Amino acid sequence: MHIRVSSERSGDATIVHAEGELDLHTAPTLQSEIDSALEQDLARMVVDLSKVDFMDSTGLSVIVAAVAAMRAQGGEVRVVTGADKITKVFTLTGVDQQVGMFGSLEEAMA
Amino acid sequence: MAVCTLAIPPETEQVRVARLVATAAARRLGMPEERIDDVRLAVGEAVGRAVVRHQRAGRPEPVRVRLVTQGRGFAVEVADSAAGIGPDESRFALDLIAGLAPTVRLDEASGSGSLVHMLWADATGGDEGADDA
Numbered sequence: 001m002h003i004r005v006s007s008e009r010s011g012d013a014t015i016v017h018a019e020g021e022l023d024l025h026t027a028p029t030l031q032s033e034i035d036s037a038l039e040q041d042l043a044r045m046v047v048d049l050s051k052v053d054f055m056d057s058t059g060l061s062v063i064v065a066a067v068a069a070m071r072a073q074g075g076e077v078r079v080v081t082g083a084d085k086i087t088k089v090f091t092l093t094g095v096d097q098q099v100g101m102f103g104s105l106e107e108a109m110a
Numbered sequence: 111m112a113v114c115t116l117a118i119p120p121e122t123e124q125v126r127v128a129r130l131v132a133t134a135a136a137r138r139l140g141m142p143e144e145r146i147d148d149v150r151l152a153v154g155e156a157v158g159r160a161v162v163r164h165q166r167a168g169r170p171e172p173v174r175v176r177l178v179t180q181g182r183g184f185a186v187e188v189a190d191s192a193a194g195i196g197p198d199e200s201r202f203a204l205d206l207i208a209g210l211a212p213t214v215r216l217d218e219a220s221g222s223g224s225l226v227h228m229l230w231a232d233a234t235g236g237d238e239g240a241d242d243a
Contacts, residue, residue: 024162056206057205093209
């Protein structure tokens, strides 16, 4: 497995951290972590991808689903993208228009 | 001209192998690092798409990947043999492939599966982006 995920609570937000490669094989691991975070029913979810060095469309789909689920319960998702190559996955698909994107965890939590 | 062919088993963990080989071929050709990232993602998307199509169609045979370097050009073909399974479920995968490779062709007319052809005609030069796609 080339992904590591974890989560923590900070105020009214759940921060989901991912580290490694997020692809067709590993995206279900992030999905499980996000599903657990959704159950906490907090106002915000911050998905921290700053230590992700590869992400494909399946990783993106997990985040898009999280955005929809959080909206349905009146919350929001913020994404920390870090590397340009991760940001590019959002911009080429237009998903950057649907979700708040931040360059650092500090900015996302502000 | 150098040609490398891969037979990737239709298993999700094998997509990474195709990415690694394509990345190594692109680096050997002298592509800039940013462009190598594009190759890694585009090939990963095309192979991942083919693996999912094989799984949906119940086809156990490998996905075929062909990497061709010639002069300053780099071409990657990903062929699946999953026919008659309806439209792709992932719009994002095709959006990304189209945005990452300067020239892309999707051939689904053969009746035996689909072929994604990606070409970086001037891989080591300045044909940044997908303007001539």
